[in-house]
Amino acid sequence: MKVIADENLALTDYFFADLAEIDYRAGRGIQAEDLTAANALLVRSVTKVTPALLEGSAVEFVGSATIGTDHIDLAGLATNHVEVTHAPGCNAQAVAEYVVTAILTLQPERVQAGTDFCLGIVGLGNVGSRLAQLAQRLGWRVIGTDPNVQLPEIENLSFAQLLAESDAISIHVPLTHTGQHATYHLFNTQTFEQMKPACLLINSARGEVVSEQALLNDIAKTQRPVVLDVFEHEPIISRNLLDHLALATPHIAGYSLEGKARGTQMVYQAFCQHFKREASKQFESQLADMPVLFNLKQPLSTQLLPLLPQLYNIRADDQALRAGLNKDGMVDAAHFDYLRKTYPLRREWAAYGDQSF
Known part of the structure; x- marks a missing residue:
């Protein structure tokens, strides 16, 4: 399985490295040709995700580690039976x-x-x-x-x-x-x-x-x-x-580190559910202790x-x-x-x- 991921996601390797091959891209520069062999696309808010971007690819899951979805054509992707999740x-x-x-x-x-x-x-x-x-x-x-x-x-x-x-x-x-x-x-x-x-x-x-x-x-x-x-x-x-x-x-x-990690974890959980994998990881284990x-x-x-x-x-x-x-x-x-x-x-x-x- 191959995943294309925005390089600005947090803890992507921790959550996904044992589930798929990860290919990192600058979010604003992700193009259709980058997705040809991909099964999933992980983004933040700067990538405009449309049916045209996914055309010709095997992408069936799009996860956005963001609270909003105005950068995603939800109706268009639904028509093409692509599952979309985000991190409200x-x-x-x-x-x-x-x-x-x-x-x-x-x-x-x-x-x-x-x-x-x-x-x-x-x-x-x-x-x-x-x-x-x-x-x-x-x-x-x-x-x-x-x-x-x-x-x-x-x-x-x-x-x-x-x-x-x-x-x-x-x-x-x-x-x-x-x-x-x-x-x-x-x-x-x-x-x-x-x-x-x-x-x-x-x-x-x-x-x-x-x-x-x-x-x-x-x-x-x-x-x-x-x-x-x-x-x-x-x-x-x-x-x-x-x-x-x-x-x-x-x-x-x-x-914040917690905010970005939490967003990636929410996408990870939806990813595991979609591809029928066990979701067993929590972002808190990756955070350093800070002084009180x-x-x-x-x-x-x-x-x-x-x-x-x-x-x-x-x-x-x-x-x-x-x-x-x-x-x-x-x-x-x-x-x-x-x-x-x-x-x-x-x-x-x-x-x-x-x-x-």
């Missing part, structure tokens, strides 16, 4: 920690703000709900909006109400182009006009949820602080956009700020992305992908003794 929730904790880190890096005084600080969460699925739990541990007021989900432990408001009341907004929706609740350019000129001018905006979901031009126009007027981990024209990013962002990172919000930094007897709000430099230096990721600007004033796609390929996976806070969910 695998990196939810990592993204939640990224968002809180971004907020406190830019506005450290918020750690003791309590309910005077209002965090609005757009999208209350796996990531949004996990972020809500983490924010509530810090004592913040948490509001959310989602047409499909209501969380009883937070205030569930309309989108318009959330825009008007939030001091920071974090986006956690899939990218959809059609339907009553389409999210393409959900944040546009009209949306920005409804937000507080100083409201911090964080997008770690999908780049096209935010209109880049509308965002630039808004920042020019309001000087709004904005954090982007994803970009409308990714992996192409202009100097003009970077110069207007408070923080910019190369699509790595979910890049958290004191569970103390509130998170009193100890998190001084620990952040040891937990995750988000400014280092920002600087690394900006260092990729070329003479034409653009971040090279190759540099963007290199940062993701060589990213030193951070550990989730639970590895350092924080309470787990």
